[in-house]
Amino acid sequence: MEKVVKRKAIKAVVSACLVSGLLAPLDIPKIGKAKASETYEITVSPIPKSLEKTDKGFPLNPKVGLVTETGTDPAAVAELKQALKEAGVTTVVESNIKNPMLQAPVIIWLGEFSDPDEMKIIQQYTGLQDLEMTKKEGYIVASKHGTNNKKHIVISGHDETGTYYGTQTFEQIMVERKGTDWIPEVEIKDWPTMPIRGSIEGFYGAPWSHEDRLRQLAFYGKHKMNSYIYAPKDDPYHRERWKEPYPVGKIAELAQLVKTAKENHVTFTFAISPGNTITYSSESDLKALIDKAQAMWDIGVRSFALYLDDIDPSLHSPEDRAMFGGDPNPPAAAQAYLLNRFNEEFIKKHSGAERLITVPTDYYQAGTTPYRKRFAELVQSDIIVQWTGIGVVAPTITSQDADKIHGIFKHDLLIWDNYPVNDFDRNRLFLAPLTGRDSDLTPEHGVIGLTANPMNEAEASKIPLFTVADYMWNPEAYDPADSLKRSLKEFAGAAFEPLNLFVEASYATSLNNNREPVSERVKPLIEQFWTAAEAKDFQAVTAAGEALLQEFARMKQAPKQLREKVANPNFLKEVDGYLNKLELYGQAGEAAVHMVLAQQNGDTAEAAAQRLELKQSLTALDKIPQKLSIGVVPTFLERALNGKNLAEGKTAAASSSEVSWLTPDLAVDGNNNTRWASLYSDNQWISVDLGKVYSIDKVKLYWEAAYGKQYKIQVSKDGNQWTDVYTELNSNGGTDEIQFPAVEARYVKMQGIKRASDWGYSLYEFSVFESQN
Template sequence: MNFITSVRQRTRWLLTVTLTLALAIPMLASPSSVSASASQTEVPPISPVPQSLQSAGGSIAIPSEVGVVTGATTDEPAIQAVEAILQQAGVQTIKRIQDNEIPTAPLNVWIGGPTENQSSAAALQALGVTGLNDLPQDGYILASGTDAQGKKEIVLAGTTPTGTFYAAQTLRQLLMSESGHKQIPAVTVKDWPKMTWRGSIEGFYGDPWSHQDRLRQLDFYGEQKMNMYIYAPKDDPYHRDQWRDPYPADKVNEIKELVTKAKQNHVELVFAISPGNTVCFSDDVDFQALMKKAQAMWDIGVRSYAIFLDDINKTLRCNADKTKFNSDTNPVAAAQAFLLNRFKTEFIDTHAGAHRLITVPTDYANITTTAYISRFAALVDPSIIVQWTGAAVVPAGISASDADKANAIYKHDLLIWDNFPVNDYARDKLYLGPLYNRDPGLADHGIIGLTSNPMNEAEASKISLFTIADYLWNPQAYNPETSWQLSIQRFGGAAADALQIFAENNYSSPLNAKESLTIQPLIGNFWTAFVGGGNVTNAAMPLTDAFAKLQQAPGILRSQLNNAGFIEETAEYLNKYEWYGKAGKEAVQMLQAQKRNNKQQAAEHRSALLDAKTHIQAITKAKSNQVFEDFFARAIRENDVWLGSDSSVPFPITTMGTYQNNTPDRMLDGNLNTYFWSNNSPAIGDVIGVDLNEIRKVSNIQVLMGKSGSLSDFIHHGVLEISVDGANWTKIANLEEQPEINAAVDQQLARFVRIRVTDTQTFWVIVREFKVTSQRIPKEPTAVLSGDDFVQANQSFTLQRRQPCYTGCICRGYDPDL
């Protein structure tokens, strides 16, 4: 899709469990169910979160010899996965046993449901487990325990071979160590996917992933129980610009290897072609080129196809198309439908085993109809799956209501093309946070699946993709923060602490405005103490420590993270954040020296801060962190005022990006013909406002949003707030569908005024003017030190005030222990 035009707190997951399996858990309950009792057993975290888990309270030690019971049709990738897990557990002898033989090993593992393994049903019965036949497609049961004869058993039984493979992925996560010995908890997991299709689409602009990137992605998808990968890199010339040309032999061999790898991981590889820019829809020569390309892929094992028509002009190029379709009420929709239906009839229907055709229409981000959509929906064969991005190209949220509206206009099964965490429209940004704001009930509202469009950075994308897989499997149980924490731990390994520090400072996205999860609250606490007379030392210490850890994190990742691809992809960001850590420490120390009235030390730290900022600004391939930039800017302004500069000049504040040259300062220039314009729709928590640069008495707030030709570009759902310190906020008014605001404020003290976004929207934001009418208050009297003009850190001093504090002013406290 074209977006330009259109520390460490390791939380272990405690699953409360029963000591018996007698408690009934509804087999097809929507949320995941975990049985509970007074006696609890710690079970390793499982991702995606299972629909149901029960525990007998104990565990099974893994002996050195294990029997593996399989049938003639047991899924081979599942067998390989189980044997790899057993080898990881230290098993020295693995005995393969046929399902018509009696196993005699100290521990036996049955692999495959009854359609794959004739003895697995009896093994489940021996453990007192039933209900496999009640599970949905690709569901599974994993049961481990001791039968009535005292025999230790583990059973992995899927309703399909894919389900059995998923059971193996769960078994891998249950392996744990106790006193140096590998064990498996005694559990019964009954699990199934809620969303039918779960995966990714390599559909971004820019450099495509490498072949090795794709192979590693497919292994990752198998581990996370994702089952679809759509091959559609925009800048693969043979996919789009040169779609008529056959792939060179070496590229064909690579795609063949991807098909094989996908099958091993139970992932459906969808081969996509994007002919829309140049195709003549009714031309037989072009159609035969399409057929020939599809056949070449069929010959190497591809069974799923997509024809994409996104990001193209809605015009007919060739005379044959104009002659054939211009009489239709919507010629472009008619032409596209003709090509799609013909390919479906002449290729998909004539190839036994071919799966349903997938397409992306030219209008793909709608919840209200267009003439094109209406005609496209009416003409395209109903069996063809339509991809849809939501109510916007990069929607902050996708609700069940959005899905209902989309179903009503597209009238086809919908597969979401989710443009998160893709960053081809923001190549200087990493989106390392979790998936947010996707309704847990989408599968019940006509959505058959979701494919995430990842970042150009393949390895870095896995952090977010982990959470997406979690959501798609079990949306009702999905918790973004919990899933993200587990993703960091799994991806980071020994370097998980450093990875969390780095990732939480690259956390925000169009879905969520949260950023710098640890440092931002500490900055707020610091400003509260700095302005309000609190203990600055107590507020400065944790903030300085957090910046120091940020400075150290990149080096730890380079030396300890076992992922060279991630280090290469994020090199510029790692360099930048090292300097951010350095700059943050210097900014805090500058302000501490200022509080001590130590001009020499303040000047030294300011110089170091400015030097660090120079290094930060030189790294242009990584976007600036707005939390840090705002902190540094305010720190320097505070220092300027302390040194005698005019404090009456206001500054714009925002967490949103800028479209073209419509910068935030334009909303403070008094000119209604200039404006700030965001470069995307705001996420929940985004803000726009003014720093008055000093505490003033505010009497009125006027905000003018939207403009001629863009009347809907304003904050549709928000709250107007004021603050003295930038950390603690007072609500002035709720804002619902108000493009122009005129709020009287009764001489309240404030330095900061902002609008905070409280709900998702599809429109961008334009602010023509953000005017705060205010009155300066008498300055706090200057504190004059007796003796020298600076004080050592460990030296007490006496303050002499020229006059008492004015009523209503905030008197700043000076801490001799600073």
């Protein structure tokens, strides 16, 4: 098992000052060999509610005094001692606040210190007066020169978790230097905005490994996340075989997870999803649920969830139909009956159990339904309802949405945020920061917290989860771009630049309107290049080509740099296919530019050699299923090889759009990461107006998963009278390259005949090419 190293989240030497309005560079002279002119900038993540500093500070001494109280959180003590050891401290003299030993040059006070007499002792020696923290999970970190030439550090939490979080923040303000670290003089008061902040392993596909989960729990504790929900859809004992007890070996693993979660101040929630096979009225099924929960209770689980999402709500058993069939909404009545009985007969009979959590079957809809209305009326008021926002993957979640849904369910809402989950698009990574969530999703709007559903790739998920943790702790100060920058510096500081490029190439999501930073940077260079090439301006095309070559060189080199500099083999294994693809895109891009430059220069031999290399790179690219969000690069390579796509940038129309943001123009925008999608019926179409009549003989369709099994390609000169030029009766999706005899046309249409799935038709790109004969 890989050892989890919990070192400073972000050392104080990071290059950006990130607590806006509260934090500025500390002009602290370094001691010893360091130059006195050097300054430091301290960064705390998540960003604290309040941070004040002076230009003073002091070095840690190899000998430090540690004053605690009876019952100080053991995890906080262990965390602090490890941090001190790594900071150069060799001796820690421990004492209790009832009889403090203050002989060391630096004294650290660690605990809750809720006793007024204890607080007076700290105030007397440190000179710090305002040390009261009343917020749950809140903490204070203060460092100051005190009496008798002593230096003092106070880490005081409202509760054990707050004390633990205080040690996490203290680690981040320590300034690394030779010898022992430097401690800037600061006063930090901090507490979370969201009561519940965490992650739900709730995706479809291969669940995380046991080692993945252990590393995740350490990550959550380090980033002040306090919740983990165990609900992997493809764990058979969670869903399909929920009645069966876990094997002994699996129970042992779960027990270790529960223990590790507790050490990291993370609540471990065990979820069961019985809805596909349960008989709601059955006493034996209820007993099976209780027995399953009891086995988890026996290994330390104190939080439970019963999930009813992604099921057919119909009552499949005669017993249920007999018992609930006369209710205004039988599925809601049956589910409420089960939830309430489990709540009464298990949760409320176990002292120390957390509130029961559920996901209703109607969990993402925009408005009320008969099911929701009845569910709200019948389910006991203390049960927490999870909600994804409006939509399964909600582009935005607003406090106005929360007010509306809270008004429908009339229960506390816990957001199940389906970001950065990628089980619906398994060959994509979503590494962008969390966006589109209001800063006031709080209990005042019915929201008691948020759990993010990560990707199947556990290590890669940490990059966006860092930003989720930032948002949940202090949404008022959350800046997505700033948070992502800190995430990357923590994840792989030595490889920040190539990692940033890789993240930019895995960035586009519905949350950020499919923004592609790489494409945004490269697209104007591509446009300049083609404009100069068409004008046969050799000097201009050479200059534009050089700029493009620099971008493609970065793509080609970044994977090698990441493999050399990122000391995380699990991450590198997870993203291997994506790195291979990025490298090949860079290689293909270089070949395409060199080919066009050689053509412009009349060097036919070099152009032929580069064309061959481009074709070979494209063949290799086609064999890699993973996708990157750099959609303008494939269309650039396509144009270099096959000529100009006449449809790009032209006017498109369609019979329908599935939703308002999947419009036909996205199929002709030169970006194969954006797409058009139709409504869910067979007789749908998309057409493009080429602007004038051309002689055309080829169309390429770049299908999304919702492809056309049968369709026609039709052409027209006037947009009214259409002629069939091709009929496909058995497409298998992917990319359809369609050649037909040259024909004069201004308008080109894909007319659907039969869909391949229950969805509609969806195209990333609809390309049309002029005849070369």
